[in-house]
Amino acid sequence: MTIRLFDTLANEKVTLEPLAPGKVGLYACGPTVYDLAHLGHARCYVAWDVVVRHLRFRGFEVEYVRNFTDVDDKIIRRAAERGLDPLELSRHFADEFETDMKALGNVTPDAQPRVSENVPEILRLVQKLVESGHAYPAQGDVYFAVRSFAGYGKLSKRKLEDLKAGARVEPGEHKKDPLDFALWKAAKPGEIWWDSPWGKGRPGWHIECSAMSARCLGETFDIHAGGKDLVFPHHENEIAQSEAASGKPFAKYWMHNGFVTLDDEKMSKSLGNVANVRTLTEAYEPQALRLFLLSTHYRGPINFSESALQDAEKRVAYLYETLAKAEQRIALAAVSEEGEVLEEERLRALVPAIAEAMDDDFNSAEAIGRLSPYLAWLNELCERPPAGAKKEVVRRTVLRLRHGLAAALSILGIGTEHPQRFLESFRARLAARRHIDAARVEALIRERADARKAKDFSRADALRAELSAMGVEIMDGPDGTAWRVPA
RNA sequence: GGCGGCAUCGCCAAGUGGUAAGGCAAAGGUCUGCAAAACCUUCAUUCCCCGGUUCGAAUCCGGGUGCCGCCUCCA
Known part of the structure; x- marks a missing residue:
């Protein structure tokens, strides 16, 4: 068994070879918590959740880290508008985020570090960069000198000369070079601040991921994941900071998910076409939302539409109805897994079929497709068992199928709820609608x-x-x- | 302007050299007092267009058309 994944750095599908055999450290860039999670967040974190689930299914010991960026310009601005303490605001939305992640069926990461709780680590890292000449203080800010890092642009495949055209200096910044970016920002009056060797201030945008990933997973770790929109500048800057400071490679593999579009346009806050997760999980069955998100490969774009979500709801209903039928059948009389079954080979092929689809760059769409004939078979066994077959043999086959499906579905995080209870609450939701x-x-x-x-x-x-x-x-x-x- | 991605049945969507998965919708059938659900069958000689490479291409190369994204906060 080998796992293949598309690595943005190598720009091709590569075989996963973890730094330590059998162990994978995965860092996913988390949300900046100043508002409710939107569909883009849902897409991204369902994708990484399935990566974690599948790696664990394949026997890897996974350390899954997802941060909260809880100190940032937008948080400060939003808090000021509402007359709240910025950390109070970000704590509130971090809690809401966790509620949404749970509704979507995502596993809880092993660590969820926050910027506000890692300022000493961040300061140590900034200090190190200043001492080694990769960063310089300027009037209370500290900037990273992009030209001091030879590999800059290797992730996003950009040349410094191409970047120069788009780079700019905002009023109030003190960059020596427009390409440089802030590691530390001097506090403006009334803003949240921490003490530093350069005066009162707070971390810049990119530095937290470098500091917190190193703290949780080490200076070099296996997989760094995030949305495609983070490739530049966020991840490019993380590489520069981390590798300049440690002198070691940063993440070995980089995974990026495609965007969610609404009416075929990128969903983004500046366009004002955002669908938040809360609204959707209140209106639609969350398992259907998850199925919808997994029915397209994670690297491609996915277009949100009501009809796609309705199709997913139908399919989710079929899935749970099928599973409930199997449970009923199994409950009729006790039967052990050992013994004669119908179509042994076909039974044995189920879990490998799903797992192998996932081995190839986590192709959940392929995996879902491969599930279909097994669900039809299960329905057939429950409703019209073959005429000549012994009842016990049919029941055992149903049991084995149910267990195989449970294992396969646990990789996807779909069909994992108690079927009868799920159907009751789903029916209540539809009835209310x-x-x-x-x-x-x-x-x-x-x-x-x-x-x-x-x-x-x-x-x-x-x-x-x-x-x-x-x-x-x-x-x-x-x-x-x-x-x-x-x- | 620079860089990158995508174009597969009415809709959604896998498939990156070996002869088009799957889902939704639709049609017919089995079952049923009638239904529903379920199951079975049918449903792209063809993958945006034009060339080329190859025994063989949706898949590779060249050109064209259309759509989208990044280069600025963003998952």
Whole structure:
């Protein structure tokens, strides 16, 4: 088993060879917490979550670090607008962020360092860069001298000469060269500050990731991940700072995810077309949102649309209905995993099929595609078991399939909830969306049952039509009539 | 202007040299008192266009067209 991943630095798919065999350190650039998480955050952190899940599934011991940037210009500005302490504001949105991540089914990172709790580390790093001549103080600020680092541009494949055209100096900055960037910013009156050898101030934007990744994972670590928009300048600057300070390679591999677009345009705050995660998870089933995000390869762009999310909801309903059917079947009578099953080879192929799709640059779309025939098979076994097969053999096959699916689905983080409970809450969500009153539905179903018992089928059909008009589908079964709200 | 990406069925979307996954929608069938769900079948001789390389190309090369992104805060 080898894992292949697309490395931005090498600009091609490479084989993952961790620094220490069997162990992977992964640092994902976290959010700047001054507002609710948007769909772009959801896309990105679901992608890295699946990377972590899959590496763990493959037996790697993963140390997953995702920071919070909780000190920054935008936080300071937003806090000032609201008359709040900046750290109070960022703590609030960090909590909200964690709520959203949980709703999306993401695992909690092993460490979530914050800038405000790592200022001493940051200062040590800045100091080191000043002492080694890679950085210089200027009127309370400290800047990194880009031209002092030979490898600058190697990640984003840019030449210094090309960059010069776009570089600029903001009023109030004291750069010697327009390409230089701030490591430390002098505090303006009223701003949050920490003491430093250069006076009161706070960290610049890029330095925190260098300091905190080194602290959590070491000066050299395996994978650094983030959105494509961070390649330049953020990640380019991190490399410059970190490698200039340590003299060692920084991250071995760089992974970047594609953007979320809305109406085929990049979703971004400056365009004002942002969809926040909270609004979406309130309106739609979060598992469907996750399935939608994973149905496209993480490096490509993904366009958000209502219809795509509705398709995902349908598929999620099918998935959980299938799993619930299997659980019911299994619950009928105890059966052990050991013994005769139907189509042993096919059963054995399930987990490898999914895992191998994921080995190839975490191709979740391919993996989801490979799941389909197994779900159809499971439905078939539960509803129409092969005529000649022994009940125990069918049941054992269902059990093995269910366990195989559980393992495969755990890599994706989909279908991992308790099926029956999930379906109940999903139905409640759909019923609420369509203003369906469950008590009334059940009353109509009882009335229809009486009509059917009396063989008054025209009355029964009229009641079905009434339910159908409400948006309710009913299913007659041996144990009575069940109802659902189609997604 | 510099750099980069993308273009695959009505819609979404895998596939980067070996002869087009999967999902949604649609049509037919099985099942059913009738349904729903489920299952089965059908649904791109073709991958934006034009050339080229090759025994063979959606996949590689050249040209064109269209869309998008980065170069400024952004996942």
